[in-house]
Amino acid sequence: MNGTGRAVTRVLTVAGVPALLVIVWQLYSAASQNFYVPAPGRVAQAFAETWFSERILDDVLPSLARLLAGYALAVAAGVGAGVAIGLSPRLRAAAEPVLEFFRAIPPPVLVPLIMLLAGIGDGMKVLVIASGCVWPILLNTVEGVRALDEVLSDTCRMYGVRGLSRLRHLVLRGASPQIMAGLRQALSIGIILMVISEMFASSSGLGFTIVLFQRGFQIAEMWSGILLLGLLGYVLALLFRRLERRVLSWHSGRGVGRA
Amino acid sequence: MRRGIGSRIGYGAAGLGGLLVVMEAASRLGPVDERFLPPASEILGALAAELATAELWIALGETMWGWALGLAIAFCAAVAAGMVIGSVPGLRAATHSTVEFLRPIPSVALIPLATLLFGASLGSTLLLVVYAAFWQVLIQVLYGVADVDAVAHDTARSYGLSAWSRIRHLVWPTALPYVMTGLRLAAAVAFILAITAELVIGSPGLGLSIQAAQSAGAVTTMYALVVLAGLVGVAVNVGVRALERRVLAWHPSVRGEAPV
Amino acid sequence: MLEVSGLRKVYEGRRVEALREVTFQVDAGELVCVIGPSGCGKTTLLRCVAGLLPPTAGSVKVAGAAVTGPPPRMAVVFQEYGRSLFPWMTVRQNVELPLKEKRMPAGRRGELVAGSLAAVGLADVADAHPWQLSGGMQQRVAIARAVAYEPQVLLMDEPFAAVDAQTRADLEDLVLALWRDTGVTTLFVTHDIDEAVYLGQRVIVLSGSPTVVMEDLKIDLPPERDQLTTRSLPRFADLRGHLYAQIQRARGDR
Amino acid sequence: MLEVSGLRKVYEGRRVEALREVTFQVDAGELVCVIGPSGCGKTTLLRCVAGLLPPTAGSVKVAGAAVTGPPPRMAVVFQEYGRSLFPWMTVRQNVELPLKEKRMPAGRRGELVAGSLAAVGLADVADAHPWQLSGGMQQRVAIARAVAYEPQVLLMDEPFAAVDAQTRADLEDLVLALWRDTGVTTLFVTHDIDEAVYLGQRVIVLSGSPTVVMEDLKIDLPPERDQLTTRSLPRFADLRGHLYAQIQRARGDR
Amino acid sequence: SEEEPAAGGKDKVNAGVIAIVDTAPIHLGKAKGFFDKQNIDLTITPVQGGAASISGAVSGQFQFAFANTTSLLTAVEQGLDVKVVTNGVASTGVPGKDFSAVLVKPDSPVKTAKDLAGKKVSVNQLKNIGDTTIRAAVRDAGGDPDGIEFVELAFPDAPAALENGQVDAIWVVEPFVSQALSRGARPVTWNFAEPVEDLTVAMYFTTGKTDPDLVKRFTAAMNESLTYAQEHPEEAREALKTYTKIAPEVIAEIYLPKWGTEINEESVQEIADLAQGDGVLKGEVDVNTLIP
């Protein structure tokens, strides 16, 4: 295939389905005249007006910073605790009910509690984000570690590969396909929780702005914010995929490999 | 095996007990004010009182019904979609942008749409629950499908297994551990969304009770209901774990735990 | 039945030329062995023939039709026997699965499964899972699965590598009997020269890299083979000596 | 060096008695081969000796100390060679890892790795990943890793099952040379009787299930071994014939 | 959902109402049969806030709903078709005896509304009636309202944030006013009673789609309920026990709002002007489109 041909295919694979969805949306909004479903053109206009302004600095960047901080915290906690729990059946038996207990508590009701402990500043929001992101990472890490190949772990035991280097060379790498799955899940959950955390004790941020638009019945602006969230998720996912390709190159070569 | 289960319960109870002690100590001795986070003993007392009322059981029933239905729909849809997207070459790439775009959109942002379509009814709750839980399972399925062993895959192809048989006998079992994790993730997320939907939209259920207690300043009752939510989560997990032990008996993560 | 012409395979990525130019033919009902030094491309050849790997150049035809995907009625026994069994199925289910796929009636299926498991000496572990078996037992399960499938073409990749000498002799005779009874066209990859001579009507010797067919040797031993008498024939020793020297040369070429 | 006494192993779950009562000893610097029919418990025995599997009854001692976990300075080559290599590491990294663990200085480490890879004929694929190699090549990587580790005790489980005859002969000589040069105590599981006689100072024959030591045979061949002369000694043929008959009996017992 | 006559010839009505003290009359009125009398089969659906009740009404889920003045003004500004049918709740107009106040810690340096300038003050929703009235109170007291840092904090969470020093002052409504006062908090301004005279805080409304006759009957029933609640405060307190979880001893203590049937359009206009001045509303809003 030649260069342009390849570029066209690429654009088609990336943009084909979204374009189709926009068309459906246009048709629907034209037909229904629904106040809550403005036409795509109107939303695009609102998007330009709303987000190409100092809002980027005031609302989007602080949100992103909190998101990354919360995510990083969740990765550290999730992988760390996940490895420990995955390696020890006893620890797992003891910790699982407690973890499940917290996992089942909806973040909106957890927020007041976190506020008691961490105040109402950025720290609270970072904690809220981390408290939601951590679950898919933790669960996947635990399962990935439990599923390590027996012959490989025997090999490590035989050759005295222990402690940190066992962790590095066997446990983390062996579990990495599943850990990556968890990290990926957590990324979008992080965005969701970013919005939720900004619904409480907040006066800036992307999520806050969206809620404000919603309460002010500025529906096109609200949808433009949701659109921005989606775009943000997509960009982060692209970055993530690059990382994943590097980390899991051995895996896709070995398996049927299409992740 | 008996002994295994017994000790597992023992450890689990010890873990929960430890949590209670910490909570009790935190509010009695120190960092948080008793009025804002009552001691565990009081919360449990209030929970016991709540459990004696019929409304609570009705509310819990409503929540669980929305949860179960939403989870079932999301799970089936996601597994089907994941299998198709993961198995048909090209489809994964074509849907990637859309999936990644839709996935991080918070369910809570869909509330206007939900109320618009369904009002404060079960439909709204379902929309939110399904939307949130769907992606959890889908992503897990996609990773699981990508994990199929090359030799096993070749084996299936060379023995002329049809596409459907390959999915059923090779792809599905390979993806199963991922799917089970997805189910556990989705079960919790669906439960959270069921409650959140009730909190925010006001459809009846446990979330509404929490909201009522909260806006009345009844802190102890509110935490009692939150604890109840957590306990439901524990129960759901016990169920999924039991299921997992059955369907994944062949898998290293499960067979490694049989006493040697 | 099986025509391989000008087959070339380069693995992208590491850019390894696993096969340079391989051409040979197998007639219907023939049993041909392939030998060659370790890493010369035997498995690669077999996977190309099975339609599992697209060749870089050249073509493979089975029963006159060009191979683009796995042809029907072909069974393969993989070298990585451990990974080719489904760990979530019992031994019986593993053997039975392809038969179910052929929509074979349950009665006939049960017979075939029981028969082939008995033939490889595994009748009593039918309900175990593969990972509960020893390496050699797993390999025999994979063989039983291929036998039960009643293929028209049978490809085997070092199928007896993990079994003891006596079991191996038994399995060799099993393959011979199967081949004689059903006339299945068989391509048999091995690294054991004695085995190749004992089983094959012809032996194809692959050179070391760059891999081509170094020799296509007709085994002019009497068709009736027997572990004791055949192996003690002077001609057997001749052929074996000849092949030994060839493999030496093949390795030397590297 | 190695004392196995009254070893019994029952796998729970399927309740398979893999070993009934196995007792033998290996002196320091000895090379002992273990043979037995497929599925008789050779791998199980090896895993018990390696401290990877707790025995149901009986005990294993290495250098006088009871084995409860993997003893230091012991290397194992697993039968499932494919699964014992780290797919995310290159061949070199796989071989190097245990040496890094021993905190060996980089210079010495590099030498050992290069030397052992050259000895198994894989110097040129050091930067490939295991799944880019043929089965035989993977097995040789596992052997190179064990050799580079400079163990005091070496356990090998059918290490040459997937390589061609000539490579196999080379590797056999490699093991012999290694053993002679370093005096490493070696327990070598194989299903090939010729190989057992050629390599071993003693051969332990395991019976079929219920598994016990059926015979502990001293190989009274001259210590200097050579692929051509040793194998053509009449005593070699005697020993081989004897073992062949034993294995027949072992299988018959089943 | 359409409003079809029910089996007994009654119109089914779904009303979206926040479950707080303010809405006791509708619950009381329903219990008293005022709605039955008007041939209305009333269902009260609890909602989470003003935005939710307006969305619900516009989307047709509710025929009638309850929202505060600023939310309704915002909706009109955005061109939503909402029409007020009757008063909802009004300030008692008596500082010290109203249902809404701004509170500080007992030892706080903030003594009067003027001192709030430059402080961190919590409100339940930004750009709504809370910050508008607080700004007005500060302005009236001679302070500079621009310097106030408002943060969003739900009413139930506010007292804890105040005690932990995370905010300098909180705006809360009942029952949290009484609760906080009993724990020693000190009021600095009664923001519904002071800056605007006779403030109409919230109203019941409908949309243009609703049948005018039904509107008339609902209004009548609602007015009867409001009057009854105003005249029988003890029954109103009893009603609170049926739909909130406020503790009985707290219910006995709290300040009830004023439940009149008259809307003070001037106060609504004043709120509109104040909101516009603060930038909460972008343009001028004609109160007459909201209150026909």
Ligand SMILES: Nc1ncnc2c1ncn2[C@@H]1O[C@H](COP(=O)(O)OP(=O)(O)OP(=O)(O)O)[C@@H](O)[C@H]1O
């Ligand atoms: N997936 C792969 N990617 C890159 N190179 C590969 C891959 N698979 C095999 N090779 C290379 O191709 C060559 C031939 O491999 P192949 O597996 O066909 O050998 P073989 O003859 O079967 O060897 P053996 O007898 O050891 O099994 C080897 O050099 C190997 O390194």
Ligand SMILES: Nc1ncnc2c1ncn2[C@@H]1O[C@H](COP(=O)(O)OP(=O)(O)OP(=O)(O)O)[C@@H](O)[C@H]1O
């Ligand atoms: N994990 C397991 N669970 C249950 N049974 C097992 C397990 N592993 C091995 N066995 C059984 O134990 C017996 C001995 O197995 P083992 O692997 O030790 O045999 P082996 O002598 O190494 O055979 P081979 O030469 O074929 O590798 C077999 O009957 C096997 O089915």
Ligand SMILES: [Mg+2]
């Ligand atoms: Mg091969």
Ligand SMILES: [Mg+2]
């Ligand atoms: Mg074995």
